[in-house]
């Protein structure tokens with residue numbers, strides 16, 4: 001009896017020991033590299049993604065008030081104001097919602113009507129030399145003017161907007177604090193509504209205006225764009241769990257707290273910088289190279305496949321509101337990006353690489369919101385479908401489904417509250433706008 005009992009005990013101990021050894025072996029085999037296992041090359045790649053490597057905001061020589069606080073106040077008020085739209089219901093903040101990282105959660109943006117593109121996040125955007133998915137604008141101030149005159153967005157125009165500013169004491173005060181005396185519009189005998197863009201009647205009314213009036217109005221309009229850009233320069237990302245992890249790696253002598261990244265997140269990071277080569281386009285502290293690539297995203301339903309950057313650079317060059325135009329504050333020698341931008345055929349179908357900071361909060365994804373979730377995005381990259389125009393620069397990855405989850409888990413570690421003062425994330429109160 002005793003013998004039988006002890007042999008059962010010995011056997012169960014042996015089973016437990018063998019199971020433990022097997023588990024340990026399996027864990028070693030499947031587990032990602034431990035923090036300490038990163039080699040020098042990997043460490044330097046990981047470091048390059050950290051927010052601590054983010055330089056100061058680059059200057060914008062085309063916008064003399066880019067870093068002017070009073071201009072940001074004006075822009076802040078304007079960004080949340082719905083009165084600058086034909087239905088009095090659309091502001092920049094209608095589509096660029098602060099809580100959604102200044103995106104809107106929709107597939108295609110909805111202003112006065114539904115437009116052809118998905119609303120991108122505005123986080124850290126002031127680091128980018130190009131604006132829009134196809135980069136058809138070369139400054140943030142010039143970009144800001146386009147939605148105001150687009151039929152599907154604000155559906156307003158520069159004359160109406162100038163009049164409205166003139167009629168609002170608060171705006172006139174803010175304007176004059178930055179740009180000097182507000183022009184006397186009454187003496188110009190302006191039409192109700194007019195713009196060189198927009199519908200036929202607006203264009204006709206614009207042609208009937210004197211060149212001098214046109215210039216005065218476009219100057220006011222450009223200044224509004226410059227104030228909107230000054231405001232948007234405040235929208236910058238804050239350090240996420242990933243950045244704390246990198247800091248801890250750097251600081252190897254410090255006692256490690258509980259693991260900042262899970263095994264799955266670390267495995268995802270490893271895939272991101274190595275096998276999956278996401279880092280070839282999503283690089284630097286904002287996880288974007290600010291460049292344009294064809295990644296074989298399906299055309300938006302009901303639309304032809306877009307020409308992307310190939311058309312975008314041509315539009316930017318011909319834009320009277322670009323860096324070289326008369327409303328820019330830059331000298332031609334400061335417009336290097338515009339003057340030397342690539343325009344080759346390989347840009348057909350190329351879209352701007354978006355930041356991945358806080359990307360978990362701005363679904364759906366891609367220029368038409370074609371992909372609903374981050375899991376869908378990972379499946380897209382794994383398959384790398386043939387592009388309808390030109391060719392897909394990303395190659396099929398052949399990853400297993402658990403690896404796709406790891407990639408997603410890593411991307412989720414890039415979410416954190418913005419490093420933007422709270423007052424900029426809400427509509428202004430009268431105290432904050434003065």
Ligand code: HEC
Nearest residue numbers: 091092095109110111117118119120131132133144147153
């Ligand atoms: C109807 C919704 C809507 C409104 C209103 C709107 N936007 Fe946008 N915004 C979009 C969409 C959609 C895009 C992308 C369009 C494209 O790339 O063709 C965009 C692009 C941008 C970009 C460029 C983003 C990038 O990644 O390059 C900036 C900056 C921006 N908007 C700022 C503004 C400002 C400032 C206003 C107010 C004057 C405004 N938007 C009004 C929907 C909107």
Ligand code: HEC
Nearest residue numbers: 276278281293297351352353354365366367377381393394
């Ligand atoms: C060849 C350059 C390139 C590579 C490689 C690449 N991306 Fe992208 N990524 C882009 C571009 C360009 C877009 C926007 C495409 C579009 O809208 O058509 C994008 C979009 C995304 C988006 C959606 C962001 C948003 O706001 O809509 C996510 C998420 C993403 N990529 C993650 C990844 C991951 C993860 C990898 C690696 C598996 C990867 N990317 C590899 C260039 C690239």
